[in-house]
Amino acid sequence: MMRRRVAALVAAALSAPVMTPVKAQRAPVGPATRSYVKVDTNVLALTNVRVIDGTGAAARDGQSIIVRDGRIAAVGAASTTAIPAGAQVMDLAGKSVIPGxxxxxxxxxxxxxxxxxxxxxxxxxxxxxxxxxxxxxxxxxxxxxxxxxxxxxxxxxxxxxxxxxxxxxxxxxxxxxxxxxxxxxxxxxxxxxxxxxxxxxxxxxxxxxxxxxxxxxxxxxxxxxxxxxxxxxxxxxxxxxxxxxxxxxxxxxxxxxxxxxxxxxxxxxxxxxxxxxxxxxxxxxxxxxxxxxxxxxxxxxxxxxxxxxxxxxxxxxxxxxxxxxxxxxxxxxxxxxxxxxxxxxxxxxxxxxxxxxxxxxxxxxxxxxxxxxxxxxxxxxxxxxxxxxxxxxxxxxxxxxxxxxxxxxxxxxxxxxLGRGALTGSIAAGKLADLVVIDGNPAARISDIRKVQLVFRQGVGYDPAVLIESVKGKVGLW
Missing domain, CATH: 3.20.20.140 (Metal-dependent hydrolases)
Incomplete structure (x- = not known):
């Protein structure tokens, strides 16, 4: 209930360490969903990106986010955050990542x-x-x-x-x-x-x-x-x-x-x-x-x-x-x-x-x-x-x-x-990789929030343009 869920903003989640053991939780992708997916890999590195972590803290430039099996495994400076062997690497210089x-x-x-x-x-x-x-x-x-x-x-x-x-x-x-x-x-x-x-x-x-x-x-x-x-x-x-x-x-x-x-x-x-x-x-x-x-x-x-x-x-x-x-x-x-x-x-x-x-x-x-x-x-x-x-x-x-x-x-x-603050809602190690890649800086210009390029839900990256095109001119039918 609300009194238990909003007593505090999950202080423990906000102070999570940079590296933490993670449990596999990548979102499943079925045959009917596959055509909307752009990124689907066990290990992913988003590098050189601006991180707006959802806590209200100032944006941090030059960051890397490591995703493993649907969860955030590490967040830190790109210069010091190791990229795991075999990771799919996406250089996001000039872009921002916010929580989903x-x-x-x-x-x-x-x-x-x-x-x-x-x-x-x-x-x-x-x-x-x-x-x-x-x-x-x-x-x-x-x-x-x-x-x-x-x-x-x-x-x-x-x-x-x-x-x-x-x-x-x-x-x-x-x-x-x-x-x-x-x-x-x-x-x-x-x-x-x-x-x-x-x-x-x-x-x-x-x-x-x-x-x-x-x-x-x-x-x-x-x-x-x-x-x-x-x-x-x-x-x-x-x-x-x-x-x-x-x-x-x-x-x-x-x-x-x-x-x-x-x-x-x-x-x-x-x-x-x-x-x-x-x-x-x-x-x-x-x-x-x-x-x-x-x-x-x-x-x-x-x-x-x-x-x-x-x-x-x-x-x-x-x-x-x-x-x-x-x-x-x-x-x-x-x-x-x-x-x-x-x-x-x-x-x-x-x-x-x-x-x-x-x-x-x-x-x-x-x-x-x-x-x-x-x-x-x-x-x-x-x-x-x-x-x-x-x-x-x-x-x-x-x-x-x-x-x-x-x-x-x-x-x-x-x-x-919603009682899910320990799982999602901010960018921190251990949380689900629910992330939005934005071509701009919504921390400085909130209108950039419209420039969504990629949406990750539990580590699976969906293509917003493909999703929109699949329903354009049809919304109202189903």
Whole structure:
């Protein structure tokens, strides 16, 4: 559960020695995956590279990374780090290596119209990997078993994609009208749904906007008994009430917060949309009320997930999101029309709420809160797997974080929340070789995060260009 996973940022992992014995754990590569792989060798040396290790420490130039059987065997100065006999050597002069991105509000579905979401497990899993995502949590499930099954297939090497923490279908009460979600009637049903999906292999849970406090507590208790986390995109329950109910994480930064909406009724979704965003636009991140809420969440060790990419699509004056060219034509046109409409909306509450939401996230982290990051490919579209993950880090920098801080939020913070900080999320001897090779220096220019040349998951190097080409113009079909 969250209280155990985020108590500290795995200090032992950060102080690992330069050389350490490693256990073989290279990712399996099946026949259907082979065409996407560019590097597959037992022993690999990445030399003369700039290392941005994910801890927030300054970039180190002139480094070598030795990979053996899927794990990092050594990291150190290229001039003194021995290259093992028989290693495949890649000279990466002028390039950077960062840890694989660990993103925690992702989806394997996409809006296709009429309140319905299409199952894009095949194309999105490839795009996430191409964008540098090597680990991810799905932040709610509209596909039932599909997400659990593709997570298992990726683990077996039958399909390309990140390691997936697969979240069960949403825990939701009546009100939203989704035709792909079971509606809870009481706390007993909430507990039973958690137990059922945990038995089926789900490894996370997500509460949604019309859940009650009692249902949320029942779900949190049931999840924690299995050692699993529960997050939430809330409305009927305030952030403070959710903390009392045992939630581990709050989605969408402070855009979903309605703690300060006047007349908020218990267990009732009030203030959704305009009212909540209006309150956010007026909130003072340094004010006593907001700082008290931050402290309450921090004291209970509750993380907050930034999803600025989805809110950017609601905000006039923002650039067209990257990656929409991979969509099938009807979905591409559908979003283009929506984007044009957003730009014409001179009365949009998001014009003020979006920058204030950024400021709230920065203030929460500054107060000592644990910020993690994801993208949320829902809303009205335009948030495209892989591309949006890179954009998410750019937006964190726009919000006031340094590039090194943004990279840490997108790597080690996420890995630590998922309980995998000792395995991945930073570049250190003994960890999985989850690495991204970038043609540039994102520590100096965060926009270089888009220049991904190679993505290693457990020591196997995937070609992002081949992954993208395999789905381009088809995203929306599968």
């Amino acid at each position: 991105l660990v993103m925690v509000h992702e989806h394997l579905y996409y809006p296709v119209g009429a309140g319905t979401y299409g199952n894009l497990t095949e194309s999105f899993s490839r795009l996430y990997l191409a964008g540098g995502v090597t680990s991810m949590r799905t932040g709610g499930n509209m596909n039932g078993f599909a997400e659990l099954l593709i997570a298992q297939a990726i683990a077996r090497g039958e399909k390309p994609g990140p390691w997936i923490d697969a979240t069960a279908p949403y825990l939701e009460g009546p009100g939203m009208g989704f035709n792909q979600v079971t509606i809870l009637r009481d706390s007993s049903e909430a507990r039973k749904l958690v137990e059922y999906w945990a038995d089926q292999g789900a490894t996370s849970f997500k509460a949604y906007m019309n859940i009650t406090r009692d249902e949320l507590k029942a779900a949190a208790d049931a999840a924690h008994k299995r050692g699993l986390n529960i997050t939430g995109h809330l409305c009927s329950v305030t952030y403070r009430e959710a903390a009392d109910a045992g939630i581990d994480d709050l989605e969408h930064g402070f855009f979903a917060m309605n703690d300060f909406v006047p007349g908020k009724k218990l267990d009732t979704c009030s203030g959704r949309g305009g009212a909540a965003q209006s309150m956010l636009a007026q909130a003072d991140p340094e004010g006593a009320e907001v700082q008290a809420l931050f402290k309450y969440l921090i004291d209970k060790k509750i993380a907050v997930t930034s999803t600025l990419t989805i809110f950017e699509t609601f905000t006039p004056g923002r650039p067209m999101p990257p990656g929409t060219d991979v969509l099938i034509e009807p979905l591409r046109e559908q979003f283009a029309q929506r984007y044009a409409s957003t730009q014409r909306n001179t009365q949009s509450v998001y014009a003020k709420a979006f920058p204030k939401g950024m400021a709230m996230e920065r203030a929460f982290a500054k107060a000592g809160g644990t910020l993690i990051v994801g993208t949320d490919p829902t809303g009205g579209g335009g948030v495209i797997a892989g591309y949006s993950n890179q954009r998410a880090l750019e937006l964190l920098v726009e919000a006031g974080f340094s590039p090194l801080e943004a990279i840490r939020i997108g790597t080690l913070n996420g890995a630590t929340y």
